[in-house]
Amino acid sequence: MWLLLLLLTLSIITYILIKRTVTSVTHTPAWLLWLVVMTPPIAWTVWYMVMDEEKSIPLVWIILPLFICFITYGWLISIGRILTKNQDSQNYSLFPNLEKKIKTLENPVFIRPITATEEQSLRNCFPWGVYYLQNLDYRPQAILCRGKLRIAPEKAYQSIKTNIERVFGDRFLILFQESLQGQPFFALVANPWAKSQQKEPEQPTTRPLFALGLLLLTLLTTTIIGTEIAGISVEQWQENLRLLLNGLPYSLGVIIILGIHELSHYLTAIRYKVITTLPYFIPIPFFLGTFGAFIQIKSPIPHRQALFDVGIAGPLGGFMVTVPILLWGLSLSKVVPLVEESNLLSLQAFDPRGSFLFAIFAKLVFGSSFIAEKAIHLHPLAIAGYVGLIITALNLMPVGQLDGGHIVHGMFGQRAAIIIGQFTRLFVLALGIIRQEFLLWAILLFFMPTSEQTALNDVTELDDRRDILGLFSLALLIMILLPLPGTLAQWLNL
Structure with a gap:
């Protein structure tokens, strides 16, 4: 009986974790991911219920289900991935909570194309002595600003953030990230909290x-x-x-x-x-x-x-x-x-x-x-x-x-x-x-x-x-x- 209670407990915890984390980055149904995750403990529970509880479970019966389900789990997430991965391995991942926020809006929040004048204004937000901007890379959900960092990261971020907010107001969230090669870059993401994006009154967060x-x-x-x-x-x-x-x-x-x-x-x-x-x-x-x-x-x-x-x-x-x-x-x-x-x-x-x-x-x-x-x-x-x-x-x-x-x-x-x-x-x-x-x-x-x-x-x-x-x-x-x-x-x- 205690094995079934433990399995039920694990099932509920697992489903909650999947709903709160993984579902924000993949279209794969939560129930399918949950089933894959729960296959190993179900297999182990069946072993103990069929065999004598005093008999130790074989090592292969522990490792094999974990290995197969781990590979399957990663594959299911990858085929349902919401965000398109960049082939040059630049990491500009958005926040899981931000992605959830985007999905709750009436229209998904994508970067609105900026004009040539706005692009020049954006380039002027990067002083040469602070962050030497080399190129702008336009993506569906972000504008990547790559270059060379000239001063301390904290001072650079505050300077660039102030400049961009002065020109564009609250239109963008300004991210300061590191690529997989360790190079700092800025990413401008459409701000779902901007006043221009608010379609409905915000739901209260404290209940x-x-x-x-x-x-x-x-x-x-x-x-x-x-x-x-x-x-x-x-x-x-x-x-x-x-x-x-x-x-x-x-x-x-x-x-x-x-x-x-x-x-x-x-x-x-x-x-x-x-x-x-x-x-x-x-x-x-x-x-x-x-x-x-x-x-x-x-x-x-x-x-x-x-x-x-x-x-x-x-x-x-x-x-x-x-x-x-x-x-x-x-x-x-x-x-x-x-x-x-x-x-x-x-x-x-x-x-x-x-x-x-x-x-x-x-x-x-x-x-x-x-x-x-x-x-x-x-x-x-x-x-x-x-x-x-x-x-x-x-x-x-x-x-x-x-x-x-x-x-x-x-x-x-x-x-x-x-x-x-x-x-x-x-x-x-x-x-x-x-x-x-x-x-x-x-x-x-x-x-x-x-x-x-x-x-x-x-x-x-x-x-x-x-x-x-x-x-x-x-x-x-x-x-x-x-x-x-x-x-x-x-x-x-x-």
């Missing part, structure tokens, strides 16, 4: 009553799950509703962690004047009681610094509240004998050694009472803290549209971020083969788009302080994921 309703529903579903975690059956709490109060430690812990995570994203986005929705929680009546929470960014990110800050704010904010919740929950937990089934999924006899950071926290709380051959019976509040660690780690994965993808994009640029994302996928897949609890992560990462929302100014690099903070976030990811080293375990008597 407080809707957000509040989802929050209350999520509070209910997580409380029900928390009650079951506390060892109270459905029949018991249905007879006495007061027993639902036993689910509040888990429920409130999870809600606070998710809420702080998304509020950190939201407030940072508002700081940079990026249009975004309020945080929306996703309630479900099983599994964790929630699929998490999210915000939707509705306007372009101005620069890589903003992309980095918005990306890292959520994991760091969530982690800062996860630590005290986890430590408090561990103080309410009990040390129990380590049994053969003890692992990262066994909450009655939890073995924290599978996570370096969790093992350190456990040792800090229990001290000499937590030694080798011991495990932990987690209190519901500690389980909420554990969920917080998992949420932090998953979001810090440096892949695509995850927060970690935004972080490495801000640190190293879009091209390097794509390469890092590919290596991360392979690493998590190898980890999933060794430790099956990471197999679900590997599936999600493999079918997540490698590219993600770019910034208007995607050339200017971060300062040293943010680079250090980004490296810390990656180190935090490693400390959560990797097990406690054997030498340190012996030193700590674990």
Whole structure:
């Protein structure tokens, strides 16, 4: 039964991810992409349902479906691609959210041909000492302005942007990108937010009553799950509703962690004047009681610094509240004998050694009472803290549209971020083969788009302080994921 629930959970998460990401860049139906993505886990579920669950699934049964479906998935996306790729490999990709905005307009937004006079005015917007313009390349959805950068990227972008806005007003969005050869270029894209393009009043991005309703529903579903975690059956709490109060430690812990995570994203986005929705929680009546929470960014990110800050704010904010919740929950937990089934999924006899950071926290709380051959019976509040660690780690994965993808994009640029994302996928897949609890992560990462929302100014690099903070976030990811080293375990008597 638990296998079917896990498969259903994965199915819903996968479909949501596909609808929110991939469908913006391809005409291929979402249901078809979802079917391809879900084929490997369906095959693995069938194996475990037909065969004995104690029997390990063959390696070929893991690798072969993944390989075939990964190739098929990429092929389906490519044949339904909306944007025409340039053969000279110049990367001037538009924002996924911008493409969605274009599709919602009555008429698609394409670049209106500019006159010879306007072209000369455009060329005059590029001073020789700032950016030496060499040629203009007209595309259906962009005008590419290629040349040589003469001054610091940030100063060049501000100068060119000011000049173009003075001549053309809000007619264009001005992108500053790097080609695959590392050459900075400008791209002018028709601005769907321009006053001349507005056909209808803008729909409100903040729906407080809707957000509040989802929050209350999520509070209910997580409380029900928390009650079951506390060892109270459905029949018991249905007879006495007061027993639902036993689910509040888990429920409130999870809600606070998710809420702080998304509020950190939201407030940072508002700081940079990026249009975004309020945080929306996703309630479900099983599994964790929630699929998490999210915000939707509705306007372009101005620069890589903003992309980095918005990306890292959520994991760091969530982690800062996860630590005290986890430590408090561990103080309410009990040390129990380590049994053969003890692992990262066994909450009655939890073995924290599978996570370096969790093992350190456990040792800090229990001290000499937590030694080798011991495990932990987690209190519901500690389980909420554990969920917080998992949420932090998953979001810090440096892949695509995850927060970690935004972080490495801000640190190293879009091209390097794509390469890092590919290596991360392979690493998590190898980890999933060794430790099956990471197999679900590997599936999600493999079918997540490698590219993600770019910034208007995607050339200017971060300062040293943010680079250090980004490296810390990656180190935090490693400390959560990797097990406690054997030498340190012996030193700590674990």
